Amino acid sequence: MSASLSTAPRAAPAMRPWKRIAAYGQEFILLGAILALCIVVGIVNPRFLGANNLTNIFAGNAYIAVAAIGMSLVIISGHIDVAVGSLIGVLATVSGLLAVNGYPIWLAWLAPIVIGVIVNAGVGSLVAYLRIPSIVVTLGMLSILKGGLISITSGAWITNLPENYLIAQFRLFGIPSPVWFMVILTALVALWMRYSAFGRTIYAIGGNVEAARVAGIRVERSTVLVFAIHGAFAGIAAVLFATQLQVIQSTVPPNLELTVITASVVGGVSILGGTGTVIGSTLAAILFAAIASSLIFLNVSAYWLRSVQGLLILITVLADMARRRRLR
Amino acid sequence: MTANFRSLLRHETILAVLLVLVLGALATQSDRFFTTANLLNQGRLMAEVGLVALVMTFVIVTGGIDLSVGSILGLTAILLGVFWQNLGMPLPVAMVLAIIAGGIGGLVNGLIITRFKVPPLIATLATLALYRGLAEGISQARSVRGYPEWFYVLGQGDVWGVPTQLWILGALVIVAGVILGLTTFGRATYATGANETGARFSGIGVDRAKLLIYTASGLVAGLAGVIFVSRVSTTRSDMGTGLELDVITAVVLGGTSIFGGRGTIIGTVLGLILMQALKNGLALSGVKGDGTIVVIGLVLILAIVASNIFSRDGEG
Numbered sequence: 001m002s003a004s005l006s007t008a009p010r011a012a013p014a015m016r017p018w019k020r021i022a023a024y025g026q027e028f029i030l031l032g033a034i035l036a037l038c039i040v041v042g043i044v045n046p047r048f049l050g051a052n053n054l055t056n057i058f059a060g061n062a063y064i065a066v067a068a069i070g071m072s073l074v075i076i077s078g079h080i081d082v083a084v085g086s087l088i089g090v091l092a093t094v095s096g097l098l099a100v101n102g103y104p105i106w107l108a109w110l111a112p113i114v115i116g117v118i119v120n121a122g123v124g125s126l127v128a129y130l131r132i133p134s135i136v137v138t139l140g141m142l143s144i145l146k147g148g149l150i151s152i153t154s155g156a157w158i159t160n161l162p163e164n165y166l167i168a169q170f171r172l173f174g175i176p177s178p179v180w181f182m183v184i185l186t187a188l189v190a191l192w193m194r195y196s197a198f199g200r201t202i203y204a205i206g207g208n209v210e211a212a213r214v215a216g217i218r219v220e221r222s223t224v225l226v227f228a229i230h231g232a233f234a235g236i237a238a239v240l241f242a243t244q245l246q247v248i249q250s251t252v253p254p255n256l257e258l259t260v261i262t263a264s265v266v267g268g269v270s271i272l273g274g275t276g277t278v279i280g281s282t283l284a285a286i287l288f289a290a291i292a293s294s295l296i297f298l299n300v301s302a303y304w305l306r307s308v309q310g311l312l313i314l315i316t317v318l319a320d321m322a323r324r325r326r327l328r
Numbered sequence: 329m330t331a332n333f334r335s336l337l338r339h340e341t342i343l344a345v346l347l348v349l350v351l352g353a354l355a356t357q358s359d360r361f362f363t364t365a366n367l368l369n370q371g372r373l374m375a376e377v378g379l380v381a382l383v384m385t386f387v388i389v390t391g392g393i394d395l396s397v398g399s400i401l402g403l404t405a406i407l408l409g410v411f412w413q414n415l416g417m418p419l420p421v422a423m424v425l426a427i428i429a430g431g432i433g434g435l436v437n438g439l440i441i442t443r444f445k446v447p448p449l450i451a452t453l454a455t456l457a458l459y460r461g462l463a464e465g466i467s468q469a470r471s472v473r474g475y476p477e478w479f480y481v482l483g484q485g486d487v488w489g490v491p492t493q494l495w496i497l498g499a500l501v502i503v504a505g506v507i508l509g510l511t512t513f514g515r516a517t518y519a520t521g522a523n524e525t526g527a528r529f530s531g532i533g534v535d536r537a538k539l540l541i542y543t544a545s546g547l548v549a550g551l552a553g554v555i556f557v558s559r560v561s562t563t564r565s566d567m568g569t570g571l572e573l574d575v576i577t578a579v580v581l582g583g584t585s586i587f588g589g590r591g592t593i594i595g596t597v598l599g600l601i602l603m604q605a606l607k608n609g610l611a612l613s614g615v616k617g618d619g620t621i622v623v624i625g626l627v628l629i630l631a632i633v634a635s636n637i638f639s640r641d642g643e644g
Contacts, residue, residue, distance in 0.1 A: 080449070126629070126633070130633055130636060131636060132629070132632050132633060132636060133586045133587065135393075135449075135586060136580055136586055136628065136629070136632050137629060139573060139576060139577065139580075139625075139628065140577075140625040140626065140628040140629035141625065141629075142573065142625065143573070143577075143621045143622060143624050143625025143626075143628070144621075144622050144625035144626060146618070146621060147618040147619060147620070147621030147623075147624075147625065148618075148622050150618035151615075151616050151618040151619040151622065258453065258456065258457065261453065262453065262454075262457070265450055265453070301465070301468060303461075303464040303465045303467075303468050303469060303565075304461065304464070304465040305461065306457050306458075306460050306461030306464055306465075307457070307458050307460075307461025307462045307464070307465050308461065309457050309458075309461065310454050310455060310456070310457030310459070310460075310461050311458055313450075313453070313454035313457060313458075314440070314451075314454040314455070314458065317446050317450055317451070317454060318440075318444055318446065321444050321445060321446055
């Protein structure tokens, strides 16, 4: 997955204008798809565009977008994490248990982030220093976290969550807090990836790991750091997920890792590493949420949701491959 | 190649020793483990994962991966029920058509991967969602039961005292082992995974080989689906969820490099048996089903760490 033939990091400042637009193509395609979907579904059923529904779409799925930010960094650096869904399940349970057992609220919010960083720094170390492929390590982690969580909690519901713990239900200027988290984190990371030295380092490692090493980048340390950052985002996503409702089910949300990976990839992060932006992954997460909601408003059975999602991934990936060929 | 071959042997030796240790430990832990009835029953339970793992070995040796096998299994199971009950086909015809549908699912994977150059991880991630979605959409969460008695022979019956599906698995182990180890197609599979560009320049039909392998992956997933339905007497659209993880774990545990170019069928079979023995042994000593998953995850990581430390000559 790493050290493969990949184009230079996208949107390098020196690009000609039309190339620059093509380089951001995936983001434009996604934005267009979201708008087209809203217009079509809005015509069929105007209630889809009601403020209430749009708020629900954004707020209810922001945690996926937040997790996809971290996942995008991991994939851009040339790795993958199939355990993120299990990690979020574990961290949400930890957070909820701390909250109901009388620990300070700030600890219930902070602990998942810290634990996420520690766990994923461990994963990153196995990948970077012992050179075990990330898919193998995270496949193992998936089993460990998922099995461990269910055998300890038996999937029990955590209830009686304190009112002031439910951060995902807070509002600022009438907008639910998860939306703020999604927008601010996406913007910050997008800028950081584009302009900071470490952001460019991540692209360099994913683009060509040997060249990065020769250029003096400490590949191992950077890889561990990328995984650790990804763990922090998983922690934030877990808190948003845990505080969404009045209860937490202490299991792993089904297929969450696939949804997160899919958001990153459909958002234009190349699975070969080296390219992609977090704006794309956030837009993709919004698009998925809009599709899921629109099926309800179009009276389509929810059982078709996954095939629609699958088809959508295929189409975006094929379009992306075609666009890449034109770029070359 | 000889250095590679030696390191392969080494991984399989480690695995065999580990397997003997685990079996020994389990035998002393529980007197119910080493009974013929229990061992045969375990063979029955591992047949579906085993069938898929055989072809997955080929897939991973080419440097690819197929995450959609669990979904193909589910889709095949649903189609079997629909063909037979809703479309009124004779059951044998429905079985054949369902397996062919699985093959078509695999062929589509292969076409996306070879024609459009989509990385296998992404292509099959997409079809994982697509095929599972089709299974859910077609079935609308209804299950099909009440199959004729003879159909259950496949999943619940014995032939000469051994579970039917274990015969099928055994036969396919030999076929897969011969093809991967002894034929030109097998050499082409290794060459593709070791250096795809080099293989192309050597005149190997890389795309044709991949197409065949992904189609075969769909076919065995379909076959596993039919056996699954016969074993549990019903069809549901969530059948085979997570199967891909078990399969990939068995294959990687068996020493196949996730980067391609290395791996054997014997290794996969050893990995498969080790996994099933662990599951069963832990269950017998009172660990609940979910606890066993933890151990399998640990074993997967430790096995790869150990094999990396013992054979430091290559990547992965």
